[in-house]
Amino acid sequence: MFKNYIKLTFKVLMRRKMFTxxxxxxxxxxxxxxxxxxxxxxxxxVANPVQPNLSKTxxxxxxxxxxxxRGSYSSGPAMPYFIEQTVRPLEKEAEIISICSRGSxxxxxxxxxxxxxxxxxxxxxxxxxxxxxKFLEGRPYDKQEIINTPQVVVICKSIKESIFGAxxxxxxxxxxxxxxxxxxxxxDDVPAIYxxxxxxVWMPYNYVSYTTQVKEKDYxxxxxxxxxxxxxxxxxxxxRKNFKKEVSKVKPPDNMKEAESKLESSFxxxxxxxxxxxxxxxxxxxxxxxxxxxxxxNLTNLTVSRIYxxxxxxxxxxxxxxxxxxxxxxxxxxxIVVTIMGGLFGFIGAWALLKGIDASGLMNLGDVDFSLxxxxxxxxxxxxxxxxxxxxxxxxxxxxxxxxxLKGGVK
Amino acid sequence: MIIxxxxxxxxRRKENLLTVVEISFAFLILTAxxxxxxMQTEKYLEPLGFNYKxxxxxxxFPKEYYPLDTDExxxxxxxxxxxxNEKMERLAVEIKNVFSTVEYAHPVHFSTMAYLHQTxxxxxxxxxxxxxxxxxxxxxxxxxxxxxxxxxxGRWFSRExxxxxxxxxxxxxxxxxxxxxxxxxxxxxxxxxxxxxxxxxxDHFKFNGEFSxxxxxxxxxxxNDEHNGILIKVKNKPHPSFEGELMKLLRKYASDLNFNIxxxxxxxxxxxxxxLVPLIILSVVVAFLIINxxxxxxxxxxxxxxxxxxEIGIRRAVGSRRSLIQxxxxxxxxxxxxxxxxxxxxxxxxxFIYNFLDIPVQALILGHLASTLVIFILSTFCALLPARQAAxxxxxxxxxxxx
Numbered sequence: 001m002f003k004n005y006i007k008l009t010f011k012v013l014m015r016r017k018m019f020t021x022x023x024x025x026x027x028x029x030x031x032x033x034x035x036x037x038x039x040x041x042x043x044x045x046v047a048n049p050v051q052p053n054l055s056k057t058x059x060x061x062x063x064x065x066x067x068x069x070r071g072s073y074s075s076g077p078a079m080p081y082f083i084e085q086t087v088r089p090l091e092k093e094a095e096i097i098s099i100c101s102r103g104s105x106x107x108x109x110x111x112x113x114x115x116x117x118x119x120x121x122x123x124x125x126x127x128x129x130x131x132x133x134k135f136l137e138g139r140p141y142d143k144q145e146i147i148n149t150p151q152v153v154v155i156c157k158s159i160k161e162s163i164f165g166a167x168x169x170x171x172x173x174x175x176x177x178x179x180x181x182x183x184x185x186x187x188d189d190v191p192a193i194y195x196x197x198x199x200x201v202w203m204p205y206n207y208v209s210y211t212t213q214v215k216e217k218d219y220x221x222x223x224x225x226x227x228x229x230x231x232x233x234x235x236x237x238x239x240r241k242n243f244k245k246e247v248s249k250v251k252p253p254d255n256m257k258e259a260e261s262k263l264e265s266s267f268x269x270x271x272x273x274x275x276x277x278x279x280x281x282x283x284x285x286x287x288x289x290x291x292x293x294x295x296x297x298n299l300t301n302l303t304v305s306r307i308y309x310x311x312x313x314x315x316x317x318x319x320x321x322x323x324x325x326x327x328x329x330x331x332x333x334x335x336i337v338v339t340i341m342g343g344l345f346g347f348i349g350a351w352a353l354l355k356g357i358d359a360s361g362l363m364n365l366g367d368v369d370f371s372l373x374x375x376x377x378x379x380x381x382x383x384x385x386x387x388x389x390x391x392x393x394x395x396x397x398x399x400x401x402x403x404x405x406l407k408g409g410v411k
Numbered sequence: 412m413i414i415x416x417x418x419x420x421x422x423r424r425k426e427n428l429l430t431v432v433e434i435s436f437a438f439l440i441l442t443a444x445x446x447x448x449x450m451q452t453e454k455y456l457e458p459l460g461f462n463y464k465x466x467x468x469x470x471x472f473p474k475e476y477y478p479l480d481t482d483e484x485x486x487x488x489x490x491x492x493x494x495x496n497e498k499m500e501r502l503a504v505e506i507k508n509v510f511s512t513v514e515y516a517h518p519v520h521f522s523t524m525a526y527l528h529q530t531x532x533x534x535x536x537x538x539x540x541x542x543x544x545x546x547x548x549x550x551x552x553x554x555x556x557x558x559x560x561x562x563x564x565g566r567w568f569s570r571e572x573x574x575x576x577x578x579x580x581x582x583x584x585x586x587x588x589x590x591x592x593x594x595x596x597x598x599x600x601x602x603x604x605x606x607x608x609x610x611x612x613x614d615h616f617k618f619n620g621e622f623s624x625x626x627x628x629x630x631x632x633x634x635n636d637e638h639n640g641i642l643i644k645v646k647n648k649p650h651p652s653f654e655g656e657l658m659k660l661l662r663k664y665a666s667d668l669n670f671n672i673x674x675x676x677x678x679x680x681x682x683x684x685x686x687l688v689p690l691i692i693l694s695v696v697v698a699f700l701i702i703n704x705x706x707x708x709x710x711x712x713x714x715x716x717x718x719x720x721x722e723i724g725i726r727r728a729v730g731s732r733r734s735l736i737q738x739x740x741x742x743x744x745x746x747x748x749x750x751x752x753x754x755x756x757x758x759x760x761x762x763f764i765y766n767f768l769d770i771p772v773q774a775l776i777l778g779h780l781a782s783t784l785v786i787f788i789l790s791t792f793c794a795l796l797p798a799r800q801a802a803x804x805x806x807x808x809x810x811x812x813x814x
Contacts, residue, residue: 018713022706029699108671110655177474177669178662218478254480287440294436294700298707301429305714 002333009334012310019302024342026295027385031346034292034381036353039374040365043193045266046373050131050190050197053229056095057130058239058263059196060087060226061102065256076222077102078261080213086246086261087226090239095229098126102225104199107176109163116162120176121199122206122223130229131197138170138185145184146204154185154202176201191364195270196227219253228263239263292381299389303335307397314397315405328394335393336386343382347375416742420750423715427747430711434751435758437704438786442759444697445785446778450770451690454622460615461525461558465514465648466675468524469641469661471499471668492637498665499638509660510653512645517557518638520549525558525618526678532627538590538601545586545627548618549637554630557642565597565611568632572610576634578602581611583628620682701789709793712744716801723801724809733802740798741791748790752783 013020047054063082064075083099091097100123109116128140133154141152153174160169160183173180181203192198205224213220230239243263250259262268307314317327358365420427473495478484499518506516521528532544554560555567563584572579587596587609596609613630617623645653654672661670716723723736762775770778 019710022710025706026703029703033696106671107669108654108658110658113651113655115654178666213478216478218480220476220478287443290436290440291696291700294433294440294704297429297433297436298703301433301707301711302714304429305426305711305718308718309714 005330005333006337008330009337012306012334013338016306016309019306020338023299023302023338024345026298027339027342027382028345028349030292030295031343031378031381032349032353034288035346035350035374035378036357037288038377039350039354039371040193040363042371042374043191043365044195044270047371048194050133050194052132053130054266056230056233057196058228058230058236058265059269060228060243060261060263061269062261063222064260065252065258066260067255067257069257072255074256078224078226079219079221080210080224081217081219082250082259082261083224083226084214085250086243087228089246090228090242093231093235093239093242095231096126096130096227097229098130098227099124099205099224100127100196100227101205101223109176111163114162116159118159118176119198119200121202122204123202124205127202127227130227133187133190133197136186136188137168138183140202141184141204146207149182150204150207151179151181152184152204153181154187155183156187156189156200158189159200160186174201193363193365196225236263236265296385296389299335299339299385300392303331303389303393304396307393307400311400311405314400315402318400318402319406324398327398328391331394331397332387332390335390336383339382339386339389343378347378413742416739416746420743420746426711426715430708430747431751431754433704433707434748434786434790435755437701438752438755438782439759440697441701441782441785442755442778444694445781446762446770446775448690448694449777449781450774451622451686453771453774454624457617457625458561458615459617459621460613461560461618463525463675463679465645466558467643467645467654467657468527468673468675468678469643469657470521470524470527470671470673471495471639471641471661471665474667474669495668496638498668499641502661502664503641505664506641506643506657506660510645510649510657512647512649512653514644514646515553515557516641516643517551517553519551519554519640519642520633520637521639522548523550523554523558523618523642524640524673526620526675526682527673528618536602543586543589543627545629547629547631548616549633550581550630551633554642557644560613560616562611563614564595565609567611568630573632573634577608578606579608579610579632581613581630582609583616583625584612584614585625586627586629587612589627620679620686622686701785705789705793708744708790709797712740712794712797713800716740716797719801720804720809723804724806727804727806728810737798737802740801741794744790744794744798745787748787752786 042048045054051057060078060083062075063078064073066073087097101121104119104121106117106119109118125141125143125146133140136157138154140154145152153176155163155169155174163169163174164172164183169183169186172183174183175181189200190198206221209221212218228239230236240263243261247259247261252259314327354365357363473491477488477491479488496518503516503518507513532546534547535542535544537543548554550568552568552570552573555562560567562581565581567581568579582590582596590596590601591599591609596612599609601607601609613628615625616628617625619626643657654674657672658670661668661672726736727733756779759779762770763772
């Protein structure tokens, strides 16, 4: 029976090629955009090749000291003494804790006439355990090196190529701000949308200054970010509770009364750094819904108007005993076939779009592979499209009288 | 006649409902986008207020930071700052001497470094019982000529002003209008004990970039001498090696500082790119969406004609002219579009009440008009072909199908 339905579907599709085109265009275009957005979202929030455990990671990105009576606030990245007081006690409950500089600073290197702006990030040794960078040469630095020989770096492939060319770089020296750093390892380029991992050069954080500040209880270096990888997502609540307890015990600097900070999930962290306002998120979501509604309406509209075109066919089937559910299943089925076809084009389109965005340099995305999750979302959207756009016409159709159908005079 | 058209549309309300909803959605999205684009264009068209061509900025920062807990720490920090400022002065002179292409090199405060120092109105003072938020720039006596700032009224800080301890300010037009509405602000005073004296007024100085608002901006005298930048202008486009050689010179003279060099033109390009790329992506997406809707409208009109053959056939048979039938289809489409836009407007008008996008009313009105116009033009295109098709129906054929 379903084989017949398929045959029928294709016959109907081929009858009016323009309508078919319009349907497929709408579905595949919408799916292209939705899938592209979902994959970028997945890379940033859920998991990416460099950060497979992204969804299990909490980030302490900001500390705020305040004196609410005086109305004075100061906020910024965390400082060593604060980190040791609040995050360090979580070490037992969490899987890994890593300290690195927030964001990445840029430094300029001049190679002859060429200017090279390099992103730099200071990290501890655990940084290399939280992230799984792909090492092309060499290795990361360990704790001993951070303490004893801190003038070492790990660089990314594109920087290595523009400075050292094709030959291996490990063991060579890189001059940054008049200091020579020994190259320990070379990793694959990291796309900028992997917010916490992104940089081009990674080097040990200043261990001496860090420990001194902790010892002397100073709040000087507002520069660090802490990544806390939990054992599982269900630990988040416990970690946050304990963190809050530790923060409440902190003694803020002299002129301030209160200290505040948060452990943010990758979702909270990402959306905060792009827009502070929840209303713009609301607008985005509203836009997305409107956006997927239009092709859905289009598809429904076209299917409805085609019922009348197919009135005689419906009449004959009904006359020979097809029940309402029978007919409804057929229409939903046909629409699902159409949406799946559009969906396939959509997958190809999304893949091409992401490659195109990456190649054009608008946004650095890295290797785009759809994860299973993205396929799943795409498929769910296709099914929803198919079912909804088929149900309404099927409902309308089931009300048709056989006699009027057969006469072909449906109004 | 028009009532008749309405009647026909009403009779087929169920078929038209989906089309109406679809066009309303398209109208909503298009209105949001065009309002936003119009707002950004208006901002862009307002003068920037300074010259960015051939200007370079050097930003210096110390390699090491020291704890600032006790008064003694602060005293030392001020000493270091003083040494640093003197060093920057000497560096500026040196740059002017070494590079023949350099027109001027002046040490400046970070707050005057356009495109680099992106801030909003972070500071506030109370005036006439109201809190006025503002942003400040610490300017030296050269800044007006260096960046070719267009001073509308009064004068800029002179060399004597810089030496005096009087609190003199130059205001942006926006804050001047707030403080002294409908009056000439030059020479007036305000603030605690009326200690601030207004020297001049600048109409535009959008140092955050083209797409930023005109801010409540105050130019203070750069008296605290916190110079962490050098503003450089070159006579004509320098050799590509200029930056590298400049960096070499800077490092030679100040080994305790780190430097970044920025070309203001390049910073501007990056800035524009940051704003335009998302806007272009969004516009392309919306354009496709509208195409989608319009194709849908076209298809359903086309389908309608096929279903209304007998009606049209009868009209033709009793003597209606082709142009009249064509006209009928067009008018019906226009009525349908108008209804959709009205429904869309019921929702979009909420934005006037809850302006959650911070778009000025003028841009909103223009945005509504623009999207209405676009939708009408597009629906004309969609209706033309089906209307032509309807007009070309042969009466005999059309009626025969009925039986």
